[in-house]
Amino acid sequence: MLNQYKVNHGFDEMADAQAAVRPHYQKFHRLFGELTVPEFQAKRTAVDNAFLRQGVTFNVYGDAAGAEKIFPFDLLPRIIPAKEWEFLERGLTQRITALNLFLHDIYHEQKILKDGVIPEFYVLSAKHFRREFVNFNVPKDIYIHICGTDLIRDKDGNYLVLEDNGRCPSGVSYVLENRRAMKRAFPQMFEGIGVRPVENYPQELLKSLKYIAPAGVADPTVVVLTPGAYNSAYFEHTYLARQMGIEIVEGRDLFVKDSRVFMRTTKGPQPVHVIYRRIDDDFIDPTVFRRDSMLGVPGLIHAYRAGNVSLANSIGTGIADDKVMYYFVPRMIKYYLDQEPILGNVPTYLASEEADKKYIIENLEKLVVKAANESGGYGMLMGPKASKAEIEKFRELVIAEPRNYIAQPMINLSQHPTCCDDVFEGRHIDLRPFILSGERVSIIPGGLTRVALRKGSLVVNSSQGGGSKDTWVLYGDE
Amino acid sequence: MLSRVANSLYWMSRYIERAENIARIVDVNLQLLLDMRSLDEKQLIAYWKPIVIATGDEEAFFKAHPHATGAAVTEFLVFDKENPNSLIQSICQARENARMVRDQITLELWEELNRLYLFVRSPQAREVWRRSATEFFQEVKSSSLHIIGIINATLIHNEGWWFVQAGQFLERADKTTRILDVRHESLPERGLPQSISPDEALGWSAVLRSCSAWDAYKSINSADVHPRRVAEFLLLSDHFPRSVRFCVNELNRALRRISGVAEGRFSNDAEKLTGRFLAELQFSSIEEIFDVGLHKYLDDAQLKLINIGDALFRAYIFQSFDNPDEFHMVQQEEQQQQLKSLIIHR
Numbered sequence: 001m002l003n004q005y006k007v008n009h010g011f012d013e014m015a016d017a018q019a020a021v022r023p024h025y026q027k028f029h030r031l032f033g034e035l036t037v038p039e040f041q042a043k044r045t046a047v048d049n050a051f052l053r054q055g056v057t058f059n060v061y062g063d064a065a066g067a068e069k070i071f072p073f074d075l076l077p078r079i080i081p082a083k084e085w086e087f088l089e090r091g092l093t094q095r096i097t098a099l100n101l102f103l104h105d106i107y108h109e110q111k112i113l114k115d116g117v118i119p120e121f122y123v124l125s126a127k128h129f130r131r132e133f134v135n136f137n138v139p140k141d142i143y144i145h146i147c148g149t150d151l152i153r154d155k156d157g158n159y160l161v162l163e164d165n166g167r168c169p170s171g172v173s174y175v176l177e178n179r180r181a182m183k184r185a186f187p188q189m190f191e192g193i194g195v196r197p198v199e200n201y202p203q204e205l206l207k208s209l210k211y212i213a214p215a216g217v218a219d220p221t222v223v224v225l226t227p228g229a230y231n232s233a234y235f236e237h238t239y240l241a242r243q244m245g246i247e248i249v250e251g252r253d254l255f256v257k258d259s260r261v262f263m264r265t266t267k268g269p270q271p272v273h274v275i276y277r278r279i280d281d282d283f284i285d286p287t288v289f290r291r292d293s294m295l296g297v298p299g300l301i302h303a304y305r306a307g308n309v310s311l312a313n314s315i316g317t318g319i320a321d322d323k324v325m326y327y328f329v330p331r332m333i334k335y336y337l338d339q340e341p342i343l344g345n346v347p348t349y350l351a352s353e354e355a356d357k358k359y360i361i362e363n364l365e366k367l368v369v370k371a372a373n374e375s376g377g378y379g380m381l382m383g384p385k386a387s388k389a390e391i392e393k394f395r396e397l398v399i400a401e402p403r404n405y406i407a408q409p410m411i412n413l414s415q416h417p418t419c420c421d422d423v424f425e426g427r428h429i430d431l432r433p434f435i436l437s438g439e440r441v442s443i444i445p446g447g448l449t450r451v452a453l454r455k456g457s458l459v460v461n462s463s464q465g466g467g468s469k470d471t472w473v474l475y476g477d478e
Numbered sequence: 479m480l481s482r483v484a485n486s487l488y489w490m491s492r493y494i495e496r497a498e499n500i501a502r503i504v505d506v507n508l509q510l511l512l513d514m515r516s517l518d519e520k521q522l523i524a525y526w527k528p529i530v531i532a533t534g535d536e537e538a539f540f541k542a543h544p545h546a547t548g549a550a551v552t553e554f555l556v557f558d559k560e561n562p563n564s565l566i567q568s569i570c571q572a573r574e575n576a577r578m579v580r581d582q583i584t585l586e587l588w589e590e591l592n593r594l595y596l597f598v599r600s601p602q603a604r605e606v607w608r609r610s611a612t613e614f615f616q617e618v619k620s621s622s623l624h625i626i627g628i629i630n631a632t633l634i635h636n637e638g639w640w641f642v643q644a645g646q647f648l649e650r651a652d653k654t655t656r657i658l659d660v661r662h663e664s665l666p667e668r669g670l671p672q673s674i675s676p677d678e679a680l681g682w683s684a685v686l687r688s689c690s691a692w693d694a695y696k697s698i699n700s701a702d703v704h705p706r707r708v709a710e711f712l713l714l715s716d717h718f719p720r721s722v723r724f725c726v727n728e729l730n731r732a733l734r735r736i737s738g739v740a741e742g743r744f745s746n747d748a749e750k751l752t753g754r755f756l757a758e759l760q761f762s763s764i765e766e767i768f769d770v771g772l773h774k775y776l777d778d779a780q781l782k783l784i785n786i787g788d789a790l791f792r793a794y795i796f797q798s799f800d801n802p803d804e805f806h807m808v809q810q811e812e813q814q815q816q817l818k819s820l821i822i823h824r
Contacts, residue, residue, distance in 0.1 A: 266481055
């Protein structure tokens with residue numbers, strides 16, 4: 001079936017420039033070639049039905065019925081050879097180490113600002129910089145415990161970091177569920193090809209969470225804090241809680257007394273020591289942050305400051321997600337680790353630098369412009385695909401609030417064979433590995449490969465027509 | 479387990495039971511009406527009023543529907559979205575509670591409850607009802623029984639399951655007392671009626687049918703319908719699964735499985751009140767109940783069940799031990815301190 005696959009342009013994951021199958025795809029290509037079309041169709045239907053029945057779904061905001069949708073899943077796996085993964089692992093570990101050092105620094109001595117490596121203005125003006133937490137010590141000095149860095153590949157196949165998601169990155173439940181589905185559909189392939197397992201993620205996550213338990217608590221109670229059943233990632237929250245064997249709680253299940261956090265159970269109050277919170281800073285405690293928040297726990301921050309409860313991720317990591325800070329990550333790596341960055345950034349222009357601003361305004365139709373503090377594909381301009389009116393709108397926005405915008409050249413993401421209406425065509429993909437910082441940094445081999453299912457589209461977000469693939473990291477290189 | 483989860487399971491179960499009872503009572507009484515000579519408006523009101531009282535809010539009904547026709551009663555008790563106790567609203571509430579604990583219940587349960595929810599809200603539901611009201615009610619009843627079967631056969635019988643049981647039997651006991659009370663106007667205030675007319679006999683058999691008790695009653699008492707026997711059966715039967723005694727016994731069992739406290743003792747008000755009520759039902763005769771007056775007895779029983787529900791809520795769901803206001807103030811003070819020190823620091 002894959003024999004008719006054509007590489008149109010750009011970097012293809014499976015086929016090289018001469019249309020030959022790359023070494024690490026060859027075993028898969030051969031085994032897949034043995035499938036007949038009806039066999040493949042049967043597997044596809046079985047997998048779709050399994051996802052629907054198990055409720056592997058996400059909610060779409062703005063849908064009045066609160067309808068749950070399946071995240072479309074493509075059966076062709078993205079394959080990464082061992083040496084490439086080893087490189088990614090080194091790069092991601094370096095990056096998360098630098099980010100954690102950076103967060104510790106700006107919430108303490110602010111050396112990097114005093115030494116002029118990053119202009120002070122950018123940090124102090126950041127929307128998610130929590131000045132109230134300056135000089136507050138977080139357990140084990142870890143700020144980002146769970147990170148979901150987005151990686152893309154350019155036209156030459158170089159891996160680049162697109163963004164660091166250091167707040168509440170989601171998607172890991174799909175990594176685990178996609179793998180289960182693939183194992184059921186293609187058991188013999190896993191034997192023949194040698195794919196590294198991802199199943200121990202929940203245990204690793206629980207280990208990282210227990211590692212930051214408040215001092216003196218030998219057997220900490222860990223919970224997942226969710227905004228509730230209406231949140232788009234609710235499935236993932238319950239999934240992770242179930243896999244870790246811990247309670248999933250909402251804000252109203254918790255209360256604070258004498259600076260300690262308890263959950264309301266049928267057996268009375270039970271102390272809680274570590275909270276894996278899937279609620280943003282702004283909503284977590286109405287007495288400190290947004291007063292109108294119904295999702296949070298009044299007094300939680302008070303308990304957190306008293307050191308009686310630990311939060312993952314820590315308060316204030318949102319600044320690392322600021323797209324202006326992203327620009328400075330290579331400098332952070334150099335400053336804190338005295339190393340060259342292993343993984344590069346996408347070239348970035350800061351609208352608040354005069355020269356850059358001039359360039360951005362004059363070249364809007366060539367650039368991708370992003371708001372510094374938005375995610376999920378919102379607040380973004382894709383210059384080459386935008387209408388005149390959209391471009392004009394962004395020109396005004398950039399001039400009015402330069403601190404809030406950055407611009408990047410349009411990167412033609414790598415593409416991957418994807419099943420589109422019974423034929424296989426190239427579709428653009430990215431990769432979100434999940435990085436855990438606990439006693440050591442651990443990364444599950446693989447991650448969420450998102451695919452833009454619309455032809456030519458570069459937007460992989462699930463809310464905007466994206467799907468996903470299983471990601472296979474091989475034991476070997478072919 | 480989390481109090482919120484227990485609460486949702488408990489209410490999911492109560493609302494399913496409530497919907498099924500509404501379906502039975504409206505269905506039976508619509509049919510009974512077919513057997514009666516045409517009634518004038520006053521008689522119609524007399525006929526439907528106790529049923530409206532048994533299942534909902536009398537005042538709201540007569541405000542919205544001055545003419546107590548079968549159609550108006552059905553509209554109010556079944557389809558009215560403004561009536562929080564209507565059949566449709568009960569199913570919505572059951573489904574909403576299930577959705578809140580979707581991860582704690584089985585796929586089978588969710589699918590069936592969701593199917594029922596989608597059915598009653600669909601335009602087809604109205605069509606089915608217009609074609610044959612009985613068919614519509616049959617759909618609701620059989621779905622409810624299906625759900626109870628799924629709960630027993632697919633849910634783990636853990637603490638949460640016992641909360642489901644508690645909700646189901648508390649609601650059922652309450653509804654049985656209300657259905658039994660529907661014909662109280664035909665009874666003397668105290669004591670037993672001397673004789674009953676054939677029409678009244680029909681009314682009492684409708685009471686039995688509204689509790690799915692007709693077959694069970696006949697097998698014990700033959701087809702001889704008398705209020706004394708009907709009341710005895712629906713209140714004191716040890717084996718009929720909708721009698722008040724049976725329900726309170728099951729409720730008692732559920733509460734004890736939740737707390738682990740042995741028979742003859744109690745650890746909270748819910749257990750105390752339930753045990754007391756159960757003992758009373760076990761050691762009462764129907765003559766004594768009619769001596770008090772059936773209507774008064776049922777009124778008291780409903781109050782007892784309400785108190786048990788409140789006590790259950792206080793024991794397991796809402797424990798008042800926090801004082802958010804105090805914290806709020808300490809918190810704000812602290813934040814301001816922090817801000818000040820920061821300004822000095824910089």
